[in-house]
Amino acid sequence: MEGMQRSIPQPQDGLEISSSPPDASPRLWRRGRASLEGRIVRWLFFGCALISILTSIGIIFTLVSQAAGFFFEVSLWDFLTGTRWTPILKPRAYGVLPLVGGTVLIAAIAALVALPVGLAAAIFLSEYAPSKMRRIVKPVLEILAGIPTVVYGYFALTFVTPLLKGIFPNILVFNALSAGIVMGVMIIPMVSSLSEDAMMAVPNSLRNAAYALGATRVEVSLRVVTPAALSGIVASFIIAISRAIGETMLVTIAAGATPNLTVNPLESIQTMTAFIVQLSLGETPHGSLEYNTIFAVGLLLFLITLVMNLMGYFIVRRWREKY
Amino acid sequence: MQNAVLFKPRLPMRKRIGAAVYVLFLLAMMVGIVGLVALLAKVIVEGAPWLSWDFLNSYPSRHPDQAGIKSALWGSVWLMGLTGLFAIPIGVGAAVYLEEYAVKSRLTSFIEVNLSNLAGVPSIVYGLLGLSLFVQQVFRGERVLLAGAMTMALLVMPIVILASREAIRAVPDTYRQAGYALGGEKWQVVKGIVLPQALPGILTGTILAMSRALGEAAPIIAISALVYLTFVPAHPMEQFTVLPIQIFNWTSRPQDDFRGIAAAGIVVLLVALLAMNAVAIILRDRHQQVRSDD
Numbered sequence: 001m002e003g004m005q006r007s008i009p010q011p012q013d014g015l016e017i018s019s020s021p022p023d024a025s026p027r028l029w030r031r032g033r034a035s036l037e038g039r040i041v042r043w044l045f046f047g048c049a050l051i052s053i054l055t056s057i058g059i060i061f062t063l064v065s066q067a068a069g070f071f072f073e074v075s076l077w078d079f080l081t082g083t084r085w086t087p088i089l090k091p092r093a094y095g096v097l098p099l100v101g102g103t104v105l106i107a108a109i110a111a112l113v114a115l116p117v118g119l120a121a122a123i124f125l126s127e128y129a130p131s132k133m134r135r136i137v138k139p140v141l142e143i144l145a146g147i148p149t150v151v152y153g154y155f156a157l158t159f160v161t162p163l164l165k166g167i168f169p170n171i172l173v174f175n176a177l178s179a180g181i182v183m184g185v186m187i188i189p190m191v192s193s194l195s196e197d198a199m200m201a202v203p204n205s206l207r208n209a210a211y212a213l214g215a216t217r218v219e220v221s222l223r224v225v226t227p228a229a230l231s232g233i234v235a236s237f238i239i240a241i242s243r244a245i246g247e248t249m250l251v252t253i254a255a256g257a258t259p260n261l262t263v264n265p266l267e268s269i270q271t272m273t274a275f276i277v278q279l280s281l282g283e284t285p286h287g288s289l290e291y292n293t294i295f296a297v298g299l300l301l302f303l304i305t306l307v308m309n310l311m312g313y314f315i316v317r318r319w320r321e322k323y
Numbered sequence: 324m325q326n327a328v329l330f331k332p333r334l335p336m337r338k339r340i341g342a343a344v345y346v347l348f349l350l351a352m353m354v355g356i357v358g359l360v361a362l363l364a365k366v367i368v369e370g371a372p373w374l375s376w377d378f379l380n381s382y383p384s385r386h387p388d389q390a391g392i393k394s395a396l397w398g399s400v401w402l403m404g405l406t407g408l409f410a411i412p413i414g415v416g417a418a419v420y421l422e423e424y425a426v427k428s429r430l431t432s433f434i435e436v437n438l439s440n441l442a443g444v445p446s447i448v449y450g451l452l453g454l455s456l457f458v459q460q461v462f463r464g465e466r467v468l469l470a471g472a473m474t475m476a477l478l479v480m481p482i483v484i485l486a487s488r489e490a491i492r493a494v495p496d497t498y499r500q501a502g503y504a505l506g507g508e509k510w511q512v513v514k515g516i517v518l519p520q521a522l523p524g525i526l527t528g529t530i531l532a533m534s535r536a537l538g539e540a541a542p543i544i545a546i547s548a549l550v551y552l553t554f555v556p557a558h559p560m561e562q563f564t565v566l567p568i569q570i571f572n573w574t575s576r577p578q579d580d581f582r583g584i585a586a587a588g589i590v591v592l593l594v595a596l597l598a599m600n601a602v603a604i605i606l607r608d609r610h611q612q613v614r615s616d617d
Contacts, residue, residue: 034509034510035510038508041510041513042420042424044416045419046424048413048416049417049420049421049434052437052441052480052484053433056437056440059452062452062456066451117351118351120347120348120351121352124348124349124351124352137356140355144358146600147359147596148537148567148592149540149541150574150589151362151538151570152362153574154570154582155365155366157574158586159362185354192352192355216337218337218340218345219337245445246444246446246448249567249571253574253575273541276447276450276451276545277544280454280544286459286464294451295451298447298448301448302448305443305444305445310440312443313440
């Protein structure tokens with residue numbers, strides 16, 4: 001009875017709740033002593049939240065410990081600067097640059113497609129489209145983001161590559177261009193949706209001020225709204241490119257399995273992710289150097305995407321506080 | 324007066340530029356839609372002739388006209404069920420903690436950064452985690468369904484947490500205060516008011532997360548490595564394959580017939596995804612209607 005009375009919120013608690021909900025309610029909880037069940041449940045929920053941290057620790061520990069076996073036999077310097085990657089063919093060479101080069105080539109082609117198109121689509125949706133149209137077009141674009149990547153791989157290999165063969169007769173069956181273009185279409189919704197959110201957050205007073213000075217709609221969109229939303233747009237670019245770097249099945253199916261340090265998009269290449277799949281499909285005994293190789297490549301991939309995701313996260317956070 | 328002479332509005336010219344750029348923006352918006360339509364058309368045209376009841380009910384085969392997706396289809400059903408079993412309670416629990424219990428501290432802001440980063444980790448990296456931790460350590464080298472489900476649960480957990488948090492945040496604070504005013508303690512308010520109110524939103528987000536799991540192939544390749552399987556797993560400790568891996572396998576073969584079968588497999592996969600998304604959208608719409616009524 002006593003415990004119950006104490007858990008009844010005091011008037012000033014109620015005021016606190018309505019002024020700043022996320023911080024105030026836990027304080028309210030602390031004032032009363034919770035039942036045994038309540039306390040157990042609280043710790044269970046806390047355990048659930050901790051699992052996300054354990055996952056990160058697990059990822060880092062797994063990658064580092066298995067990659068350590070690799071770097072025991074291959075020096076870090078040779079790995080990062082070598083230009084030949086033949087881990088399963090003799091003579092073996094473990095220079096990761098061809099895989100990194102292939103990954104960068106694909107991501108660059110995808111970015112060339114997705115960044116301008118995604119940004120322009122975002123401007124259209126945010127500044128031009130009537131709200132009815134936006135309500136229809138946005139979900140349709142988001143379907144693109146929900147289609148499994150094997151499907152994009154199939155599409156690149158059986159539809160886009162034959163089309164490209166009409167333009168570039170000497171293009172290979174597996175090539176970087178087709179995979180890159182399809183990857184670009186795949187990440188358009190990531191760019192357009194995040195950029196549009198950033199533009200919608202730009203206050204209307206800025207637009208109205210520019211219109212009052214006699215600016216046209218395009219001028220307002222490109223010279224006022226876009227710069228004002230720039231950090232959100234940049235964050236969307238970074239997150240989309242990071243997604244392109246980590247994407248696996250599309251490149252495995254359409255871009256080939258030839259580690260090849262080239263800038264020619266008509267050639268077959270291999271990305272870091274496609275290499276991991278290639279070795280996973282074959283017989284790689286646990287603990288062998290080949291087995292550890294996929295973890296070394298995985299660690300590099302994880303670090304690259306981690307840096308990009310953190311950049312995106314902090315840029316978005318800064319932009320959110322702006323208006 | 325002098326300024327008026329220097330400033331040339333050039334309005335007709337600027338309006339023409341404006342119209343041209345407008346067309347460019349419109350075209351840019353169309354690119355994604357055209358890509359989507361082309362993709363769907365290609366898949367349906369190629370896949371439709373191969374679709375039949377036998378296709379759903381046969382095992383993979385070297386002969387294209389006998390090949391089916393039974394093992395992959397049921398493998399996917401198993402995987403989704405087990406993934407949900409792990410991911411949903413833990414994900415919702417974490418969301419409740421972060422929204423209802425957590426006090427702003429260094430630990431909780433670290434959990435925030437960590438969650439947003441986990442959502443961006445490439446799926447193949449989860450596959451490596453599952454291969455090393457679950458397959459090699461927990462299951463002693465056995466590439467079993469349960470290892471795949473645990474890995475997939477970790478992969479979709481950030482999505483479940485994000486969606487559940489949004490649903491919980493959308494419950495008006497006055498509802499909670501009403502609960503406290505009746506003398507309820509935190510857990511009673513969460514159990515009796517917040518969770519039931521947030522349920523439709525949580526379900527919507529959960530279904531979307533599970534549809535992500537249905538389409539993922541990369542982590543399962545790292546774990547199962549198998550793409551040719553002629554039985555349906557009977558329990559979680561058996562080997563398995565899933566729809567996207569079977570599609571990948573067929574796509575990688577040079578014969579045209581197998582490309583057709585791959586397209587048929589894609590149609591099945593997309594229909595399953597469409598059904599899940601339709602359920603999610605219906606749930607969300609119903610939820611919104613309830614809200615706007617009160």
